[in-house]
Amino acid sequence: MRKTLILALAAIFTSFSLTTHAAWQDTLDDAKGQTVYFNAWGGADNINDYIQWAAKRIKEEYDVTLKHVKLTDTSDAVSRVLAEKAANKHNKGSVDLIWINGENFRAMKDNDLLFGPFSHDLPNYANYVDENARQSLTQDFGTLVEGMESPWGMAQIVFLYDTATLHNPPKSMQALLEYAKANPGRITYPEPPQYLGVTFLKQALYETSLDKEALSQPENTVDFDVITAPLWKYLDELHQVAWRSGQNFPSSAEEMMRLLDDQEIDIAINFDVSGASVQIDQGNLPDTVRTYVFDKGTIGNTHFLAIPYNSGVTSGAQVVANFFLSPEAQIYKQTPTVWGDLSVLSYDKLSKDDQKRFDNLPRGIATLTIEELGSTLPEPHSSWVEALEKEWRKRYAQ
Amino acid sequence: MPLKHTKWITVFIALFMVLPIFMGLVGTILPAFQFFPPLGEYTFSLDPWRNMLSQGEFYASLKLTLISGIGGPLLSLWLALSLLAWGYQRPFFKKIEALLSPILAIPHAAIAIGLLFLLSPSGWLTRLFSPWLTGFERPPNWITVQDPYSLSLIFALVIKEMPYLLFVMMAAMKSIQGRETLQACQALGYGRLTLWRKVLIPQLYPIIRLPIFIVVAFSLTVVDLALVIGPNTPSTLAVTLYRWFNDPDLSMRLMGSSGAVFLMLVIVLTLAGWEIMHRLLSHITRYERSNGRRCGFSDNLLGSGVVLGLLTLFSAFSALLLLPLWSVAKRWRFPDALPSKWTWDNIERAAPLLMELTSNTLIIAIFATLIASVFSLVMLEIKRLSAIKSAVPSEHHVFDWLIYVPILLPQIGFLFGLHVLLIYFDLNGSLCAIIALHLMYVLPYVYLTLKGPYLAYNEQYLQQANRLNYHPWRHYMTIKLAMLRPALFTAFAMGFSVSIAQYLPTLIAGEGRHSTLTTEAVALAASGDRKKVGSMALLQALFPVIVFWFAQVIPARWTKWRLTIQCFFSKDKKCSA
Numbered sequence: 004m005r006k007t008l009i010l011a012l013a014a015i016f017t018s019f020s021l022t023t024h025a026a027w028q029d030t031l032d033d034a035k036g037q038t039v040y041f042n043a044w045g046g047a048d049n050i051n052d053y054i055q056w057a058a059k060r061i062k063e064e065y066d067v068t069l070k071h072v073k074l075t076d077t078s079d080a081v082s083r084v085l086a087e088k089a090a091n092k093h094n095k096g097s098v099d100l101i102w103i104n105g106e107n108f109r110a111m112k113d114n115d116l117l118f119g120p121f122s123h124d125l126p127n128y129a130n131y132v133d134e135n136a137r138q139s140l141t142q143d144f145g146t147l148v149e150g151m152e153s154p155w156g157m158a159q160i161v162f163l164y165d166t167a168t169l170h171n172p173p174k175s176m177q178a179l180l181e182y183a184k185a186n187p188g189r190i191t192y193p194e195p196p197q198y199l200g201v202t203f204l205k206q207a208l209y210e211t212s213l214d215k216e217a218l219s220q221p222e223n224t225v226d227f228d229v230i231t232a233p234l235w236k237y238l239d240e241l242h243q244v245a246w247r248s249g250q251n252f253p254s255s256a257e258e259m260m261r262l263l264d265d266q267e268i269d270i271a272i273n274f275d276v277s278g279a280s281v282q283i284d285q286g287n288l289p290d291t292v293r294t295y296v297f298d299k300g301t302i303g304n305t306h307f308l309a310i311p312y313n314s315g316v317t318s319g320a321q322v323v324a325n326f327f328l329s330p331e332a333q334i335y336k337q338t339p340t341v342w343g344d345l346s347v348l349s350y351d352k353l354s355k356d357d358q359k360r361f362d363n364l365p366r367g368i369a370t371l372t373i374e375e376l377g378s379t380l381p382e383p384h385s386s387w388v389e390a391l392e393k394e395w396r397k398r399y400a401q
Numbered sequence: 402m403p404l405k406h407t408k409w410i411t412v413f414i415a416l417f418m419v420l421p422i423f424m425g426l427v428g429t430i431l432p433a434f435q436f437f438p439p440l441g442e443y444t445f446s447l448d449p450w451r452n453m454l455s456q457g458e459f460y461a462s463l464k465l466t467l468i469s470g471i472g473g474p475l476l477s478l479w480l481a482l483s484l485l486a487w488g489y490q491r492p493f494f495k496k497i498e499a500l501l502s503p504i505l506a507i508p509h510a511a512i513a514i515g516l517l518f519l520l521s522p523s524g525w526l527t528r529l530f531s532p533w534l535t536g537f538e539r540p541p542n543w544i545t546v547q548d549p550y551s552l553s554l555i556f557a558l559v560i561k562e563m564p565y566l567l568f569v570m571m572a573a574m575k576s577i578q579g580r581e582t583l584q585a586c587q588a589l590g591y592g593r594l595t596l597w598r599k600v601l602i603p604q605l606y607p608i609i610r611l612p613i614f615i616v617v618a619f620s621l622t623v624v625d626l627a628l629v630i631g632p633n634t635p636s637t638l639a640v641t642l643y644r645w646f647n648d649p650d651l652s653m654r655l656m657g658s659s660g661a662v663f664l665m666l667v668i669v670l671t672l673a674g675w676e677i678m679h680r681l682l683s684h685i686t687r688y689e690r691s692n693g694r695r696c697g698f699s700d701n702l703l704g705s706g707v708v709l710g711l712l713t714l715f716s717a718f719s720a721l722l723l724l725p726l727w728s729v730a731k732r733w734r735f736p737d738a739l740p741s742k743w744t745w746d747n748i749e750r751a752a753p754l755l756m757e758l759t760s761n762t763l764i765i766a767i768f769a770t771l772i773a774s775v776f777s778l779v780m781l782e783i784k785r786l787s788a789i790k791s792a793v794p795s796e797h798h799v800f801d802w803l804i805y806v807p808i809l810l811p812q813i814g815f816l817f818g819l820h821v822l823l824i825y826f827d828l829n830g831s832l833c834a835i836i837a838l839h840l841m842y843v844l845p846y847v848y849l850t851l852k853g854p855y856l857a858y859n860e861q862y863l864q865q866a867n868r869l870n871y872h873p874w875r876h877y878m879t880i881k882l883a884m885l886r887p888a889l890f891t892a893f894a895m896g897f898s899v900s901i902a903q904y905l906p907t908l909i910a911g912e913g914r915h916s917t918l919t920t921e922a923v924a925l926a927a928s929g930d931r932k933k934v935g936s937m938a939l940l941q942a943l944f945p946v947i948v949f950w951f952a953q954v955i956p957a958r959w960t961k962w963r964l965t966i967q968c969f970f971s972k973d974k975k976c977s978a
Contacts (some may be wrong), residue, residue, distance in 0.1 A: 040914065045921075045925075046925065046930075047748060048933070065964040070914070072912075072914060073913070073916065073921070074913065074919075075923060076647055077645040078646075078648070078649065079908065079913070080649075080913075081651070082646070082647070082817070083820070083913075085440075085651065085654075086439075086817060086821050086824060087824055088439040089437075089438060089821045089823035090825050092824050097829065097912040097913075105649070106649030108651045108652070109649065110649040110650060110651050114439075114440060114441075114651055133640065159653070187542065188542025189542075194633055194634065227733045246542065247542065247544050247547075248542070250545070250548075250549050250634065251544065251547045251632075251634070252545055252633060252634060254628075254633070256602070257930065261930075261931075262523075263736050264541060264734060265521075265734070266523065266539045266540060266734070266735045267521075267522060267523045267524035267539075267540050267735075284674045285741065285746075285969065286730075286731040286732050286744065286928070287932070289732075307538070370563050383758075389650060395459075396458055397457060399631075400458055400461075400632055400634040400635050401458045401460070401461040401634075401635050
C-alpha cells in the first residue's frame with residue numbers, strides 16, 4: 004500500500020517535472036532569435052559592463068539578443084509602458100524586461116502593467132531559490148511578489164566612513180545624532196522620495212519608535228502621528244546640526260560617496276554592499292574608506308526583473324531572467340571587481356562545485372562578509388512608505 | 402525662391418506643426434482634469450487641481466520658479482546688453498564672440514556640474530585658497546550652491562542664457578545698421594553707453610523680443626539645470642512637477658498634469674507682464690531719452706553690467722576648463738587644486754561606446770538641422786511673398802508664432818502626449834521619430850537666426866539676374882543663397898548645437914533604443930560622477946564648437962576654395978597665372 008502510494012506520488016512528480024520541462028523547452032524554442040530590450044538603470048559602469056557580459060553569454064547559449072536600454076530613472080520605463088497603454092498598443096511594446104523593485108513594482112502590479120506570474124516557472128528559480136530564506140524574496144517593500152517579478156540580487160543598508168578621519172563610527176541612530184551634535188555639518192541622508200532616503204527614514208523609525216509591532220500593520224489602521232512622533236523629533240534635532248543645516252540633501256548614494264570623498268560629510272549611506280570597494284578601485288574614494296552596519300542590524304531588500312504586459316518577446320525575456328538566476332551569472336555578479344551584488348540563490352541548494360566557487364570569491368577591501376552584515380531588520384508594511392514620504396515633504400520641503 | 406502653390410505649402414507646414422502641438426496639449430490637458438484611460442479614469446473632475454492647490458510644496462516651488470525664472474532672464478538681458486554696448490565694433494570683442502560658441506554648445510547639465518564643482522564649499526575656488534589662506538583643512542559647512550533663494554540657479558541660468566542673447570543681438574545689429582548709427586551718434590557727441598541706451602537698444606529690443614521670450618520660457622521650465630544646481634526642499638515648480646510625473650504612484654501624474662497646465666499659464670502671464678513692463682518702462686523713459694543730454698545717470702547701469710558680465714563669462718570658462726580635467730584625474734581630493742593622481746583609464750573605458758554614440762548623434766543632428774534649414778527657407782520665402790502682397794506689415798504671419806509654441810511649452814507633460822501620438826502612428830522608436838521631434842525644437846532657432854538676414858536681403862540682385870537670363874531656381878541657389886551663406890552657416894551651427902543638447906525628446910521618441918552623447922551624458926550625470934561627465938561633456942561640446950568654427954571660417958573662404966578646386970579640375974590656363 005505504502006509502496007503504491009510512493010510510486011503514485013513519484014509518477015505525479017516526474018510527470019509534473021516533465022510537463023514543466025517540456026513547457027520550458029517550448030519557451031526556449033520560442034525565444035530563439037528574439038531581441039530583448041532590457042531597461043535598467045545605467046548610472047554605473049561596472050553594472051553596465053556586467054549586463055554586456057550577460058548579453059554575450061545569452062547570445063551564445065540561447066540565441067537571444069539582449070539590448071541594454073540605459074535609464075536614468077526606472078520610472079522612465081514605467082512611463083513608456085503607460086504611454087503605450089494609452090495608445091492601445093497592447094503588444095510589441097518597447098520594454099521587454101525591466102530592473103525594478105519597491106514602489107515602481109507596486110505601481111506596475113496594481114495597474115496591471117505586468118506580464119505573469121512567471122518566476123516560479125523559471126527552472127533556476129525552482130532549483131536554487133529558497134523563498135523562506137528572506138522575507139524580501141516574497142514581499143518587495145511589503146508588496147506581495149506573487150511570481151510577477153524574478154529576483155536578481157540583494158542589497159542591504161551599509162554605512163561608509165573614512166578610517167583616516169573617523170575612528171569610532173556611530174553604530175545606532177541615537178549615536179549618529181550625538182555624533183552630528185559633536186561635529187555639526189558632517190551628517191546627512193538622501194532626500195526622500197529617493198528610495199535610499201526613504202529607507203533611512205524607515206531605519207530611523209524602527210529605532211526610535213516605541214511600538215515596533217504597529218509597524219507591520221497598515222499605516223491607516225494605527226495612529227500614525229503618535230507612532231511617528233519620535234521620528235520627527237529625532238529628525239528636527241538632526242537637521243539643525245546636519246550637512247548644510249538640513250537645507251539641502253544629497254540626491255543619491257553616488258552623490259553621498261562624492262561628498263564623502265570631498266570630505267564634506269563623514270558618513271555615506273549605501274545600498275550596494277560592495278559599492279565602497281568598487282569606488283576605491285576606480286579612484287573615487289580613498290583606500291582608507293571602510294564599511295560597517297549598525298549593531299542591531301539594518302534594513303535590507305531584494306531587487307528584481309519584471310516583464311511588462313505588452314512585451315512582444317515574453318519568452319526571450321523569461322530566458323534572460325532565468326539566465327540571470329543561474330549560478331554562473333550570480334557568482335560572476337557577486338565578484339567584487341565585477342559588481343559585488345549579493346546572490347539571491349540559496350547556498351544549500353547549490354551543487355558542491357558552485358558552493359566552492361562562492362566560497363572562493365575574493366572580497367573587496369571595504370566589503371563586509373555575510374556574517375558581518377548581520378541580520379536584516381524587517382520592512383514596515385508597504386503603506387508606510389508613501390505616508391512617510393508625504394509627511395517628510397510636508398515638514399521639511401516647503 | 403520661385404515657389405508655387407504657396408497657400409498649400411502654408412497649410413501643409415502649419416498642419417505639420419499644429420498636429421504635434423495639439424496632441425501634446427491634449428495629452429496634458431485631459432489628465433489635468435482627471436481623464437486618463439490607461440489608469441482607468443474616464444470621468445472629468447477638478448480633483449487634480451484641488452490636490453495640487455492643497456500641497457504646501459506647490460506654493461513654495463512656485464515662488465522659487467518666479468524668482469529664478471524672471472530674475473535669470475532679467476540679469477541675462479542686462480548683462481548681455483551691457484557687454485554689447487561696451488564692446489560692439491571693438492577689435493578684441495571679436496575674440497569674445499568666437500569664445501561664445503562653446504558655451505552655446507555645451508549641454509546645460511554639464512555646465513551645471515562644472516559650476517557645482519567651481520562654487521560648492523568643497524569646490525575649486527575654496528580649494529585654491531585652502532588651507533594656506535582660509536585655514537580650512539576640510540570644506541566649510543556653507544551653502545554656496547543649491548541655496549534656498551535659488552541664487553546659484555539664477556547664476557547658472559545667466560551663464561547659459563547671456564551668451565545666447567549676446568549671440569542673437571550681434572546678429573540683429575546687422576539689420577538695424579548698428580555701425581552707421583553708432584558713428585552718427587558719436588559724431589553728435591553722445592557717450593558710448595548713453596547712445597546705446599537712448600538710440601540703439603530701443604531699436605534692438607523689438608528684434609530680439611522673441612529670443613528673450615524663449616529665454617524666459619526656458620528659465621521658467623528648466624529641469625536638468627535646476628536638478629543639479631537649483632534649490633531642493635523645496636525645488637522649483639518644474640522640478641517638483643518632474644518628481645510628480647516620475648512618482649511610482651501613477652495617480653500623481655494627474656496632479657503633475659494640472660501642474661504642467663498651470664506652468665503654461667505662468668509662462669503666458671509672465672510674458673504678458675514682461676511686455677507690459679517693457680512698454681511702461683519705455684513710456685516712462687521716453688522723455689529722458691529725448692532730452693538731448695549726452696550722458697546720464699543710468700549709464701552706470703550699463704557700466705556695472707559690463708563688470709558683472711565679464712565676471713560671469715570668466716566663471717563660465719573656468720567651469721568649462723575644469724570639467725575636462727576630471728576626465729584624466731584618478732584622485733582629486735579636497736584641498737588639492739589639481740589632481741594628485743592622473744590616469745587615462747576614464748577615457749579608455751569610455752572610448753568604445755563613443756564611436757556608436759557619436760555616429761548616432763551626428764546623423765540626428767545633421768538631418769534635423771538640414772530639414773529645419775529647408776523648412777525655414779520655404780517659410781521665410783512665403784513670409785516674404787505675403788509681405789509683398791498685403792499692405793499690412795507681415796509681423797503677424799502664422800509661422801512667426803506657431804513655431805515658437807513647442808519651445809514655449811514645458812517639456813514635461815507635453816512630451817507624454819506627443820509620445821502617445823507617435824505610438825498611434827507606429828513611428829516610435831525609430832531614428833526618423835527622433836529627427837522629427839528634434840526638428841520641432843531645432844526649427845525655431847534656425848528660423849530665428851535666418852529670419853533677419855533673409856528678409857533684409859536685397860532682392861534686386863536676384864531680379865536683375867533673372868532679367869538677364871531666366872533661371873529662377875538656379876539663380877536662387879547660386880546668387881541669393883550664396884550671398885546668404887554666412888547666415889545659413891550660422892543658422893546651421895545654431896540648430897546643430899540645439900539638436901546635440903536635446904535630452905527628453907531623444908529619449909521619448911527613441912524609446913531609449915537610440916543613445917546619443919547627451920542621453921548617455923545625462924544618464925551618467927545621474928550618478929554625479931564628474932570623471933565620466935567630464936569626458937562626455939568634452940566630446941559633446943567638441944562637435945558644436947567645430948561646426949561653429951566652420952560657420953565662421955568657411956563662408957569667408959568658400960569662393961577662394963571653390964575656384965581653386967574648379968581650376969584644378971578644369972586645367973584652365975587662366976588659373977595657373
